[in-house]
Amino acid sequence: MNKHTKTAIIVAPILTILGFALADLWEENSASQARAFELVPFGHCDVSEQKCILKSGEFEINVMDEKGITTVNSTFPIDTATLFLVDKENQATPFQLGMKDSPYYWKRETPLGRLVADKGQSYKLRLILEIKGGKYFSEFYTQTLN
Numbered sequence: 584m585n586k587h588t589k590t591a592i593i594v595a596p597i598l599t600i601l602g603f604a605l606a607d608l609w610e611e612n613s614a615s616q617a618r619a620f621e622l623v624p625f626g627h628c629d630v631s632e633q634k635c636i637l638k639s640g641e642f643e644i645n646v647m648d649e650k651g652i653t654t655v656n657s658t659f660p661i662d663t664a665t666l667f668l669v670d671k672e673n674q675a676t677p678f679q680l681g682m683k684d685s686p687y688y689w690k691r692e693t694p695l696g697r698l699v700a701d702k703g704q705s706y707k708l709r710l711i712l713e714i715k716g717g718k719y720f721s722e723f724y725t726q727t728l729n
Contacts, residue, residue, distance in 0.1 A: 622710065622721035630708075630725045631699055637710070637721050646710065646725075653678070653693040659714060660686030667709035668695060669722075675709060699727045 622637035622644060629635060633647040645656040646666075655664050667675040680689035698706045705726040712719040 618717040620717060620719045622712075622719050624721070624723045627728070628723055628725045629728050630695060631727050632729060635723075635725055637723065639719055642714075642719065644710070644712070644719075644721075646708070648693070648696045648699075651692050651694075651696050652690055653680070653695050654683065654688065654690040655680055655710070655712075657687050657689075657712070661689060661712050661714055662686070663713040664689040665711045666691070666693065666695075667711075668693065668698070669707040669709060695725075699725055702727055702729060 620639045620642075622639045622642075625636040625638045625643075627634065628637075628646070630646050630648045630653070633645070633649070635646040637644040637646065641658070643658045647654050647656070653666060655661070655666070664680040666678045666680060668678070669675045678691050678693050680691045682688070683690045695706065695708075698704065703726070705724050707722065707724050709722045710720065
């Protein structure tokens with residue numbers, strides 16, 4: 584065995600370990616950068632009937648209102664959730680939701696139930712969620728059918 588082969592056998596494992604370490608640092612840096620994703624309504628949205636699903640890839644959100652408590656339920660754990668009620672003049676009123684029992688359920692008392700109480704009423708909503716540095720956002724309408 585010549586000296587070049589011996590050197591290669593000694594250096595190869597070191598380079599492999601350094602390569603894995605640098606790849607891990609690269610991925611960690613990429614994951615911490617801000618990302619934004621749009622949540623799109625899946626079918627008709629009616630929060631009073633608990634039929635309002637927003638999707639972005641495999642991530643799904645269910646927005647519902649029952650007895651004045653607006654709840655957001657997700658398929659992945661959420662870090663923060665803010666719901667905006669947008670009036671006819673396009674003025675948004677923010678409601679910071681609080682964690683209910685787990686990071687999958689967020690809730691807060693809002694006037695949304697009163698705003699869409701009657702059949703046919705419609706209201707514009709905005710939702711911003713944060714998950715591990717990524718921001719998910721949506722602007723959608725809820726309309727009461729029944």
